[in-house]
Amino acid sequence: MxxxxxxxxxxxxxxxxxxxxxxxxxxxxxxxxxxxxxxxxxxxxxxxxxxxxxxxxxxxxxxxxxxxxxxxxxxxxxxxxxxxxxxxxxxxxxxxxxxxxxxxxxxxxxxxxxxxxxxxxxxxxxxxxxxxxxKYRFGPLATALRSVLADGLLGEVTHVDAAFGGWDRQGVGRLYDPAVGGGAILDVGAYPASFAVGVATSAGAPLGIDDAENLPVTVRSAAGLIGETGVDLHTSAAIQIGSVTATLRTTVRSEVDDSVAVHGGRGSLLVPDVWGSRTASGDRYQLRRAGHEVEDVSVGVVQPMAAEADAIATALASGSTEVPEMTWGESLLTARVLEAWRKALTA
Incomplete structure (x- = not known):
């Protein structure tokens, strides 16, 4: 062709x-x-x-x-x-x-x-x-968070607390159908899972496929609500990715605090709305470090789905196959976390 x-x-x-x-x-x-x-x-x-x-x-x-x-x-x-x-x-x-x-x-x-x-x-x-x-991987907020981690401002990162979810008032449709991959973990839990992956692998070179295959992933505990159709409706898990622990929560049956926190040996990073919306990326974060004043930082916003499309254009122009904001290794490791979480919940 x-x-x-x-x-x-x-x-x-x-x-x-x-x-x-x-x-x-x-x-x-x-x-x-x-x-x-x-x-x-x-x-x-x-x-x-x-x-x-x-x-x-x-x-x-x-x-x-x-x-x-x-x-x-x-x-x-x-x-x-x-x-x-x-x-x-x-x-x-x-x-x-x-x-x-x-x-x-x-x-x-x-x-x-x-x-x-x-x-x-x-x-x-x-x-x-x-x-x-x-989409949350794109824009000034995502760039700023990556810089905080890459610059070692938190010291060695030890723990991530991340949640995403909401109340689905329909009660029917694809979210409740196991035949099409329904459930909270795959639909909205993928966000906190991928965030934890990004934090856990933020040190060093971009995560490659081989690294993603070999990095240990352990689910220490998981609990939640399974619906009548057999899909997860509300769930939390304690997961370890390499040396970083993470508490992840997701739901389609209640409102949830969507803020995230990253903790390290020298400080913490708090983000009240890292996910943003489908039309605007998040716009602020707070940095807390020992011996420093609390820093409340505001950044610009982008249309995140526009940024995804433009990233594909940039890759086409440069001859690249991967986009650095979400590498293939991170996609594979996120899939490993999601699968481990689902299996632990139903074990």
Missing amino acids: TTTPTATLPSGLPHVRWAVLGPGVIARDFMAGLQAGATGVLHAVGSRSPERAAAFAAEYGAPVSGSYEEILARDDVDAVYVATVHTTHLPLATAALAAGKAVLCEKPLTTSVADTRAMLQAAAVAGVPFLEAF
């Missing part, structure tokens, strides 16, 4: 022609980001339902719609956003990679470590940009 070259923006970044696979709620949020970004345009929409694909394409001005297979066969699509339910990520992302498309895949990449390994292997073979869509 011959790929038509993309246009180039004045900044030197490519003008990326995106396809959305799965025109649902999260895809609409991605469209808000894409429209706010600097590098991309919606070119095509794929769905199991031709009618849904056509309606979404018409709403957002995409000239092309069709089945997944039809969209991935086109040579005028540069990148694909996989926005379907968890259990369909693997076949769609690997098909897109095999077709030579850059891929931004919603989190979690898959529902198992084995499937995540398979997806990352497909990305390595394809040699194109591939990114797990953890």
Whole structure:
């Protein structure tokens, strides 16, 4: 298959022609980001339902719609956003990679470590940009937190406390369906799990696949509420990743304090809203260190889903396959933490 070259923006970044696979709620949020970004345009929409694909394409001005297979066969699509339910990520992302498309895949990449390994292997073979869509990893706040950790301002990091969740008032749908990877851990627990992974691996070089395979992950305790359909609705766990311990909490059945804390030998980092929203990244953190005044720091915000799309464009321009904000090693290690957490809860 011959790929038509993309246009180039004045900044030197490519003008990326995106396809959305799965025109649902999260895809609409991605469209808000894409429209706010600097590098991309919606070119095509794929769905199991031709009618849904056509309606979404018409709403957002995409000239092309069709089945997944039809969209991935086109040579005028540069990148694909996989926005379907968890259990369909693997076949769609690997098909897109095999077709030579850059891929931004919603989190979690898959529902198992084995499937995540398979997806990352497909990305390595394809040699194109591939990114797990953890939007909170982008923007001034994420950059500032990485700098605090890299500069050793906390001393040796020892513990992470992180939570994310909320009250789902519908009580039905994909969150409650084990056949499509329902449950709090995979859907929203992936955020605190990935945050803990980022903190635990913040020292040294970016985490590679081999490091992610070999770093010890231990669940010391896990408790929670399993719903009638067999999916987890509320859960907490004490987990150790390498030398760093973490207390993780997630829920779809109650409100939860979404703040996070990182503790080290010389201080603590507190972030009241590290996750931000789908339209704006978080904007502040507090640094507490022995012998220093408490530092309340405010930073700028970005449209985080725009930042994800622009990161794919940057990777395309540079010939990179990984995006430094969320490396493939971090995706694999996050999958290991999520799988261990789920197994411990149901053991």
